[in-house]
Amino acid sequence: MLLHLSTWAEIESFLARSKTVVIPIGSNEQHGPTGLLGTDWLCPEIIAHEAQKDGDILVGPTFNIGMAQHHLDFPGTIALRPSTFMLAIGDWCRSLAHAGFTKLYFLNGHGGNVATIEAAFSELYAEASYAGRDRGFACKLKNWWDLAGVTALANQQFPVGHGSHATPSEIAVTQWAYPDSIKSANYAPQIAPTGPIREAHDFRARYADGRMGSDPGLATPEKGGELVKLAARSLLEDVAAFGAETR
Amino acid sequence: MLLHLSTWAEIESFLARSKTVVIPIGSNEQHGPTGLLGTDWLCPEIIAHEAQKDGDILVGPTFNIGMAQHHLDFPGTIALRPSTFMLAIGDWCRSLAHAGFTKLYFLNGHGGNVATIEAAFSELYAEASYAGRDRGFACKLKNWWDLAGVTALANQQFPVGHGSHATPSEIAVTQWAYPDSIKSANYAPQIAPTGPIREAHDFRARYADGRMGSDPGLATPEKGGELVKLAARSLLEDVAAFGAETR
Amino acid sequence: MLLHLSTWAEIESFLARSKTVVIPIGSNEQHGPTGLLGTDWLCPEIIAHEAQKDGDILVGPTFNIGMAQHHLDFPGTIALRPSTFMLAIGDWCRSLAHAGFTKLYFLNGHGGNVATIEAAFSELYAEASYAGRDRGFACKLKNWWDLAGVTALANQQFPVGHGSHATPSEIAVTQWAYPDSIKSANYAPQIAPTGPIREAHDFRARYADGRMGSDPGLATPEKGGELVKLAARSLLEDVAAFGAETR
Amino acid sequence: MLLHLSTWAEIESFLARSKTVVIPIGSNEQHGPTGLLGTDWLCPEIIAHEAQKDGDILVGPTFNIGMAQHHLDFPGTIALRPSTFMLAIGDWCRSLAHAGFTKLYFLNGHGGNVATIEAAFSELYAEASYAGRDRGFACKLKNWWDLAGVTALANQQFPVGHGSHATPSEIAVTQWAYPDSIKSANYAPQIAPTGPIREAHDFRARYADGRMGSDPGLATPEKGGELVKLAARSLLEDVAAFGAETR
Amino acid sequence: MLLHLSTWAEIESFLARSKTVVIPIGSNEQHGPTGLLGTDWLCPEIIAHEAQKDGDILVGPTFNIGMAQHHLDFPGTIALRPSTFMLAIGDWCRSLAHAGFTKLYFLNGHGGNVATIEAAFSELYAEASYAGRDRGFACKLKNWWDLAGVTALANQQFPVGHGSHATPSEIAVTQWAYPDSIKSANYAPQIAPTGPIREAHDFRARYADGRMGSDPGLATPEKGGELVKLAARSLLEDVAAFGAETR
Amino acid sequence: MLLHLSTWAEIESFLARSKTVVIPIGSNEQHGPTGLLGTDWLCPEIIAHEAQKDGDILVGPTFNIGMAQHHLDFPGTIALRPSTFMLAIGDWCRSLAHAGFTKLYFLNGHGGNVATIEAAFSELYAEASYAGRDRGFACKLKNWWDLAGVTALANQQFPVGHGSHATPSEIAVTQWAYPDSIKSANYAPQIAPTGPIREAHDFRARYADGRMGSDPGLATPEKGGELVKLAARSLLEDVAAFGAETR
Numbered sequence A, B, C, D, E, F: 001m002l003l004h005l006s007t008w009a010e011i012e013s014f015l016a017r018s019k020t021v022v023i024p025i026g027s028n029e030q031h032g033p034t035g036l037l038g039t040d041w042l043c044p045e046i047i048a049h050e051a052q053k054d055g056d057i058l059v060g061p062t063f064n065i066g067m068a069q070h071h072l073d074f075p076g077t078i079a080l081r082p083s084t085f086m087l088a089i090g091d092w093c094r095s096l097a098h099a100g101f102t103k104l105y106f107l108n109g110h111g112g113n114v115a116t117i118e119a120a121f122s123e124l125y126a127e128a129s130y131a132g133r134d135r136g137f138a139c140k141l142k143n144w145w146d147l148a149g150v151t152a153l154a155n156q157q158f159p160v161g162h163g164s165h166a167t168p169s170e171i172a173v174t175q176w177a178y179p180d181s182i183k184s185a186n187y188a189p190q191i192a193p194t195g196p197i198r199e200a201h202d203f204r205a206r207y208a209d210g211r212m213g214s215d216p217g218l219a220t221p222e223k224g225g226e227l228v229k230l231a232a233r234s235l236l237e238d239v240a241a242f243g244a245e246t247r
């Protein structure tokens, strides 16, 4: 069930049977010579939308801009400062909690988001902690590649050249969902370098075409489809477990 | 051309021929008994995506959450505080300007966003004004119903019962684009009341089913299609004029 | 009744008969070659002070600095960033509401303030909306030229050359109130150009002497007096209507 | 010379002969049973406006709301949080400095403002310090009672019962300037208690009618006039010294 | 009793007999050619740690970074902006108050901290004042040199050359506590100049070696020991008085 | 070399031979029935102070308060909200970078700090990224237990009952350094439960005595000494590697 294609009355009904909502969250940022700028928010959106076809979960609108300051020297990247990102996550969560949701599940598509999202959750919990009251809701962050079985499958699909940015697995997922937008390019070296992540100037100097440790040419729509199917199935289980959780 | 389905290199190429980017912006909020929660961000997205099929414009990812605090007592609404909204708009604009865009065109789908978006633009301009320098980019806000001819067509389509929230015109647009998500409901009175907009409690007390002055049952997918076609054509003209603008 | 010339005990008594307070709000910014820097806060102050002589309304101190970033390249302008302006409006409102006022009426003298003041009101309402409680007070913004009959009179007085900044009507109001500070200057063209408002550099490049679309030389103290009398009368009616408003 | 009754061109001319501007700053807060709510902003305004009649100084608009949280339980008080106050002072200073002023002189009327104003100055200096550059302007805070000779005169006028809030000296100043607004009231004890300043509840519990250590009934318009004349003269000297100051 | 060398259960027990906690607070900043960078946080820490050996007070961890923007052009200085400093003080206070402490005593070692700490206290009180409730705790700021008898002793020890920054008294205190870190240097003039404090560039231009009005060479560990003993004794009395205070 | 026991001139000299500074960072929070409240800031301080005896590194003052909102229901805990924590880290880094340090190494003692510290680094980098310039310094976060060999040693020392909060390894480190503050207590179960971390109420309900998964009674000062020696040695190597790093 997609929240944005529902009426408020339908959400009211859903709340009578579940207090859990899934928010795909990612980033709009360069993904190397062939990856789509939307890769990191498209992947969790694709997986969550697929999952809700097979299970009674509610998927909210996609939070499509994240912590991508290091990619800003590549055009098309849109980034929120961590402080802005935290405020926005806070307002999303307060809104959903106000409606009665008590389990806020963020399915994440961007490794660079993790620290800031966790900090945002702590900021929300801190409000309640200083006030000496229950928060009333719990937040959970899950990277889609950490869903049960997914990284194992990706490792099997891409034993070498997976890397950590513009990976063949994430590109495969978008290829499966957007076959008309499959891109190709010449790039070298075959497998990109790795290293630390700092400001945008430093990043572009280290990673000339934007890739980190990856060979995105290994991606195929078929492999993407396998990943999506597995991830969607694991997502349903993980969401169910989170929804069932009591203190 | 859709930014999120492009690579950074494709955006670099686009920048060689245009410095204008279009951002659909709206809100995810209750839209009465039959309107989709996503209506206000779906409408500008639908129109902009349609327009880019016929003209060489670049459409960015949709800014899907806005200033909707007054709708919070209806579940499914997600709102940003104005202060958060302004910070987020600021970061989007700074990111796009950093890439070289000089004309940032926001196609808006939510009346309640207008004041805050204008304030956000002023906040951005103020940075340059205090520093005594050129800003380097210009922002423009356009509501989709203010595109040339659109309100005239809507008035003709819906001579009575258009209203100001959960209007038949916006619902028609989403019906055209999402025919599988057309909803129906009994509601009364036929035309909803009007009045001021304040906090969420006050809003729900005044507008029991969420509509303001409208009779959304007048919407049809066909009328939506007419609105989209006209709006998309006008958008291309308006974007071209903005892009051509010099001081 | 002027709040700042009253004691707290007198305000306590006033609150027993009315919960409405009027705050003149404006901006301190360049007003062309002959306009006073204080024009935009003086006008609502003049009108409100005049009105309280004839009716039992309470007029608070004048909020004299506003959203004037675009005028900063003309000396004497003092501007608040929108974010600062919103915080300050918030603190004024919280203070007045804490005292028991439930209707906060802002009589505005600067078009550039409108978006930010509306955003500030939404920020205040949002506090209550997220918390799921009544706000306890309502805010209203009224530009003095939107008071009943005022723009009609101005159009009649100044059929051409009224413009939108450093207008003959606002200058006439200050001439009536401060006859010792009437200024004259040579300027050309007779009627200033119009266009968009962006950062200060852009503004000064477009509007060399600060005027927008106006010929302020048309102002006379007599016309100002007529405007003040009418506006004061309309203000009393508008304040009464706001004070009488229930949900 | 009053900034708000000048044109921008007149300020441009003034800047050719002086880079100093005087800003009266105070608070709008309860001043005991007989004191005006505006006392703390009216006093520096009265003195500065008086001084500019006799010397070529520029006096800006009055900053009329300050750090008065402790008075909030008395109606009519309007307070800025310290953090808001600092941001607003910052924007005033940046605006004036942008115009070319290098000496920003704040004539203060409220003891409760001192810490926050000093913190605001440090915040402004810090911007330059972190950036490793000159600030380009200097800020000075002067309480009107600290102008040369003023406290000595007040001590002579009011050897007992001066106190620290709602003092006979400040009330005398407003009586001289606003003779039509002289108030009287019965109060006891003759001289109010003293003690610490904390939150508003605590304040009202300690100081039932709002006074601290004072007997405001000692005030007369004549004594107020003496104070104003002396303070205005001293202000001219102090502003001249500040303006002449080089590193 | 040192908080950081206690368990939470021991603090729980302490709270059963006292609600007062002492926080040493200072700054890490240049202290002239011979003074330690930590001087301003070491002094209150030394005194408070000494005092808790002789009396049943609870001393928290040291707040070791403060408002030192003006010293930033001397390496080793670490400064918080006033706005950051206020937020951090706020969080410390809220944490301690949440645990049940009602008297928060800050023993300060840096004159430059005073305004910002007072502003921070007002910010905390303001939260309660706007909300119309008791704050539930009281804050007190005491500079260690203002403890009973301390400045008198310092004046007797250093009748000339005490000055206001990198003073022989504060350096003596650190010499007594850290005899292995006593430094010597040639400097001239014997007594440093005095003047205003503005941004870091201005500060370093005025005070070439960092001293203000002082001759730190007068310091000896013995004099430091005398100061510590007296200050520690006075601290116990002052804390007891604060703890005993009721409205 | 300890920064706070140095003069600014000594730091200037140090900068001529190294641009790296080490900041111990932790948290002041409950550590179960026997752990010191200061454990998480004492551990990195102990290790860094030990290391600087054997190698030419510069150790700054300890950042002793961190992200500990979840522990607030245990008295003695002092927590910064993530947003405050980020601002403070930002000011520390800007101060040190202003002095010329280009490698800022944070030795962390609290797992709960990690996300927020990483977000703070990103916030700092983002300033440069939006501005299109080099940041000029690099930040590194290292948990002391992640120093080479340390976790392996701890696993060997405490094959069962190590857990994740109030661990025997961290308690052993403080026992070695503060032998006079070794605490004992009865607690049950022997090994504490594990689970998620949310707001303070939830935390205390889950973890009655504050421990998570640990049996702190396994700690001994001797084991602590072994950990400190190894960690100090590894720290010197890690700092050297970071200092030597070029793009």
Ligand code: NI
Pocket (backbone or CB within 6 Å): A031, A039, A040, A109, A110, A165, A166, A167, A170
């Ligand atoms: Ni990715």
Ligand code: NI
Pocket (backbone or CB within 6 Å): B031, B039, B040, B109, B110, B165, B166, B167, B170
């Ligand atoms: Ni709508």
Ligand code: NI
Pocket (backbone or CB within 6 Å): C031, C039, C040, C109, C110, C165, C166, C167, C170
């Ligand atoms: Ni105007």
Ligand code: NI
Pocket (backbone or CB within 6 Å): D031, D039, D040, D109, D110, D165, D166, D167, D170
């Ligand atoms: Ni006063």
Ligand code: NI
Pocket (backbone or CB within 6 Å): E031, E039, E040, E109, E110, E165, E166, E167, E170
């Ligand atoms: Ni000092």
Ligand code: NI
Pocket (backbone or CB within 6 Å): F031, F039, F040, F109, F110, F165, F166, F167, F170
């Ligand atoms: Ni720990």
